[in-house]
Amino acid sequence: MAKKQLSLTKLSVPIFWDLLSKYLTIIINTAMVSHYSNSLVGAMGAGNLIADLFITIFSFLSVGCSVVIAQAIGARDLVLARKVIHQSLFLNALLGFICAVFIVWQGELLLRLANIPEEKLQDGIIYLRMLGICLFFDALGIVLAAIIRVYNMAYWVMFIGFLMDIIVIIGNFYALHFTQSELLGVGLSNLVARFVAVAALLIILFYKLKIHLKIQEMIRLEKAVVKKVLNIGGFSAGENLLWIVQYFIAFSFVAKLGSNNDSVQTIYFQISMLIMLIGQAISIANEIIVGKLVGAKYQNIAYKHAWNALYLSVIASAVVAVLNFVFKDFTMGLLDLKPELRELMLPLFTLSIFLEISRTFNIVMVNALRASGDAKFPFFSGLVFMMGVSLPVGYVLCFHFGLGILGVWIGFCADEFLRGFVNAYRWKSKKWQGKALV
Numbered sequence: 001m002a003k004k005q006l007s008l009t010k011l012s013v014p015i016f017w018d019l020l021s022k023y024l025t026i027i028i029n030t031a032m033v034s035h036y037s038n039s040l041v042g043a044m045g046a047g048n049l050i051a052d053l054f055i056t057i058f059s060f061l062s063v064g065c066s067v068v069i070a071q072a073i074g075a076r077d078l079v080l081a082r083k084v085i086h087q088s089l090f091l092n093a094l095l096g097f098i099c100a101v102f103i104v105w106q107g108e109l110l111l112r113l114a115n116i117p118e119e120k121l122q123d124g125i126i127y128l129r130m131l132g133i134c135l136f137f138d139a140l141g142i143v144l145a146a147i148i149r150v151y152n153m154a155y156w157v158m159f160i161g162f163l164m165d166i167i168v169i170i171g172n173f174y175a176l177h178f179t180q181s182e183l184l185g186v187g188l189s190n191l192v193a194r195f196v197a198v199a200a201l202l203i204i205l206f207y208k209l210k211i212h213l214k215i216q217e218m219i220r221l222e223k224a225v226v227k228k229v230l231n232i233g234g235f236s237a238g239e240n241l242l243w244i245v246q247y248f249i250a251f252s253f254v255a256k257l258g259s260n261n262d263s264v265q266t267i268y269f270q271i272s273m274l275i276m277l278i279g280q281a282i283s284i285a286n287e288i289i290v291g292k293l294v295g296a297k298y299q300n301i302a303y304k305h306a307w308n309a310l311y312l313s314v315i316a317s318a319v320v321a322v323l324n325f326v327f328k329d330f331t332m333g334l335l336d337l338k339p340e341l342r343e344l345m346l347p348l349f350t351l352s353i354f355l356e357i358s359r360t361f362n363i364v365m366v367n368a369l370r371a372s373g374d375a376k377f378p379f380f381s382g383l384v385f386m387m388g389v390s391l392p393v394g395y396v397l398c399f400h401f402g403l404g405i406l407g408v409w410i411g412f413c414a415d416e417f418l419r420g421f422v423n424a425y426r427w428k429s430k431k432w433q434g435k436a437l438v
Contacts, residue, residue, distance in 0.1 A: 008282065008285055008286060008289060008305075008308070008309055008312065011149075011152070011154055011285035011288060011289065012281045012282045012284075012285040013281075014154035014155040014157065014158040015149065015154050015157075015158075015281040015284050015285055016277060016278055016280075016281035016282075017158045017161070017162070018145070018154065018157050018158040018161045019277045019280055019281055020277055021158070021161030021162050021164065021165050022161060023273070023274065023277065024165050025164065025165055025168055025190075025193075026048065028165060028168055028169055028172065029044065029048075029168065029172065029186060029190070030044065032169070032172045032173065032176060032186075033172070033176070033183070033186060036176045036177075036182075037182075039119075039120065039123075040123055040182060040183055042116075042117070042120050043116070043120040043121075043123035043124040043127060043183060044124075044127055044183065044186075046111055046116045046124055046128075047111070047124055047127045047128035047131055048131070050103070050110050050111075050128060050131075051103075051128070051131040051132075051134070051135065053244065054099045054103065054135055055135065055138055055142075056237070056240050056241065056244060057095075057099070057237065057241075058092055058095040058096055058099060058135075058139050058142075059142050059237075059240075060233040060234065060236050060237030060240070061088055061091055061092045061095070061143060061229060061230075061233050062088070062092070062142045062143045062145075062146040062233075063146075063232060063233050063236040063237075063370065064088070064228070064229035064230060064231065064232035064233025064234070064236065065084055065085070065088035065143055065146055065147065065229055065233070066146040066147070066149070066150055066287070066288065066291070067232045067287065067291050067370055067371055067373070067375075067437070068080070068084045068228045068229055068232065068437055068438070069081050069084050069085065069146075069147060069150045069291075070150050070287075070288050070289075070290075070291025070292045070295060070371065071291050071292070071294055071295030071371075071373070071436055071437050071438045072084065072295060072438050073150065073151075073292055073295065074291065074292035074293060074294065074295025074296035074297075074298075074438075075295040075296060075297075075438045076296075077295075077438055080225070080438060082211070082217075083217070083222060083225045084225060084228070084229060085147055085211060085213075086213060086214070086217040086218045087217075087218065087220075087221055087222065087225055087226060087229070088143050088147075088229055089140065089143050089144070089213070089218060090218035090219055090221070091221075091226070091229075092139045092140065092142065092143045093136070093139060093140055095139060096135050096136040096137075096138065096139020096140065097136050097139075099132070099135050099136075099139070100132045100133055100134075100135045100136040101132075102132075103128060103129065103131070103132030103135065104129050104132045104133065107125050107128040107129050107132060108121070108125050110128065111124045111125060111128060123182065123183050126183050126184050126187065127183040127184075127186065127187050129187075130183075130184065130186075130187020130188065130190065130191060131187060131190070133187075133191055134187075134190055134191050134194050137191070137194035137195055137197070137198045138194060140198050140201075141194060141197055141198050141201060144198065144201035144202065144205060145157045145160075145201060147205065147209075147211075148201065148204055148205065148209070149284075149288060150288055150291075151209050153204065153208060153209070154285075156204050156208070157201070160197050160200045160201060161197075163193075163196065163197065163200065164193040164194070164196070164197045165193075167189065167192060167193035167196060168189055168190055168193045170189070171185070171186075171188065171189020171190070171192055171193065172185070172186050172189050174189075175188065175189055228437045228438075231373070231375065231437065232370055232373070232375045232437070234375075235370075235375040235376050235378070235379040236370060236375060236379075238379050239366070239378055239379045239382045242379075242382050242383060242386050242387070243382070243386065245386075246386040246387070246390055246391060246415075247269075249391055250390070250391065250394055250408050250411065250412070251265060253394060253395060253398050253399075253408050254398075254405050254408055257398075257404055257405060260340055260341055260344060261344060261404060261405045263341060264341055264344045264345045264348075264405060265405060265408075267335060267337075267341075267345070268345055268348050271324070271331070271352075272352065272355070272356070275317070275320050275321055275324055275352065275356050276317075276356065276359060276360070276363075278313070278316050278317055278320055278360075279313050279316070279317045279356070279359065279360030279363055279364065280363060282309055282312060282313040282316065282360075282364065283309070283313065283360075283363045283364045283366070283367040283368075284367065285309075286305065286306060286309035286313075286364060286367060286368060286371070287367040287368065287370060287371040288371070289302075289305060289309075289371075290302045290305060290306055290367075290368050290371035290372060291371040291372075293305060294371060294372050294373065294436050295436065295438050299430075299433050302368075302371075302372065303427070303430065306364070306365070306368040306427060309364055309368070310361065310364045310365065310424075313360045313364050314357055314360055314361055314364075316360075317356045317357055317359075317360040318353070318356070318357050320356070321352050321353045321355075321356040321357065322353060324349060324352060325349045325350060325352065325353055328346065328349040332345060344404070344405060347406045348405070348406065348409055351406065351409055351410065351413060354413055354417075355409065355412060355413040355416060358413055358416035358417035358420055359416040359420075361416070361417070361420035361421075361424070362416045362417075362419050362420030362423060365378075365420055365423035365424045365426075365427055366378040366382075366423055368427055369423060369426060369427060369432055372432040372433070372435060372436065373432070373435035373436045373437045374426070374431070374432035374435045377423070377426050377432075378423055381419050381422050381423055381426075382419065385415045385418050385419040385422070386415055386419075389411070389414050389415050389418060390411045390412055390414065390415035391411060392411075393407075393410065393411040393414050393415075394407055394408040394409075394410065394411025394412070395408075395411075397410055397411065398411075
């Protein structure tokens with residue numbers, strides 16, 4: 001079993017393309033609507049941010065579900081794996097439904113809290129309500145994708161991700177050029193894409209994995225099973241929310257520097273997220289493999305595997321970050337940036353080499369610790385370094401040393417490097433051993 005599960009590359013590749021397809025969905029929506037109307041893009045922006053926040057809130061169950069199932073498969077406890085699948089799907093469906101109802105009901109209030117301009121409010125409400133309905137299908141899709149990946153069928157998830165993108169492109173094109181529906185049509189095409197994706201994932205669950213869902217098993221929640229999932233997922237959600245809060249506060253620092261800095265921050269943040277995808281893919285693949293190894297009691301193999309995954313991911317991220325630096329002029333030209341924006345962005349390309357290596361170093365170690373059952377430690381290390389290092393360092397360098405936006409990003413780099421070092425030390429100490437959930 002150990003040898004069978006140690007195919008990090010085969011698992012990482014489809015996960016990378018799946019993550020990329022989700023990233024492309026955002027780009028496709030923005031680009032197609034931008035080409036149609038710049039005003040409508042502004043109405044979309046706040047809605048996308050609100051939807052992303054809600055996705056973060058209920059995606060934590062998928063992390064806990066994935067880790068517990070991986071450990072259960074490693075321990076050959078198929079009964080536990082089945083219970084986790086049923087109960088995680090029910091809980092996320094319920095949470096997704098509640099989030100969807102809240103957004104549809106209070107969409108206008110949320111947009112007003114986001115200070116969306118009055119002239120864009122009505123379009124924003126229509127789009128956000130459609131995204132709210134999409135959240136129910138997102139809630140199901142996130143858990144289903146996590147389950148299918150754990151059962152070594154990540155390629156199917158990848159294909160479905162690209163199928164979604166194709167449906168979104170066709171739907172958006174038809175809505176924007178052959179109807180008058182505008183953002184309502186864009187929202188509908190995204191809704192149809194998610195419905196098709198969830199249906200396809202369920203077909204794979206039923207016919208490829210031979211897992212047939214029973215309503216009675218889904219609604220019969222067991223305290224011990226839910227506790228295992230929340231033990232991982234709860235701290236994972238807490239860490240993700242800390243990350244969002246950190247970036248929100250850091251963005252407010254940059255906003256004080258003026259609109260040019262704000263534009264550079266928004267653009268380069270998306271570039272940085274794109275670079276990070278390869279490290280994320282390897283870390284998720286490693287999480288699944290380490291979870292299975294820990295469940296099978298192959299602690300030493302899991303220990304060595306995490307280090308191998310770390311070396312591979314750091315090298316891969318370094319190559320991507322260096323390429324990003326080499327092609328910086330091409331990238332800025334492609335974005336048609338003004339000279340003053342290029343001047344502000346240029347130092348970030350250099351810093352990104354160190355930032356992306358540090359970030360990958362950190363996320364691989366965090367996911368390995370989670371997979372072992374030791375999810376509490378990464379949460380508290382995140383609390384200390386994000387709030388105690390990243391933001392204070394960024395603020396001081398930005399305003400007191402006059403480094404501006406570069407100072408804020410140096411703060412991010414300091415956090416990721418130090419947190420990665422601490423989490424790696426935790427892994428090296430082997431204190432995570434004995435925290436398995438099965």
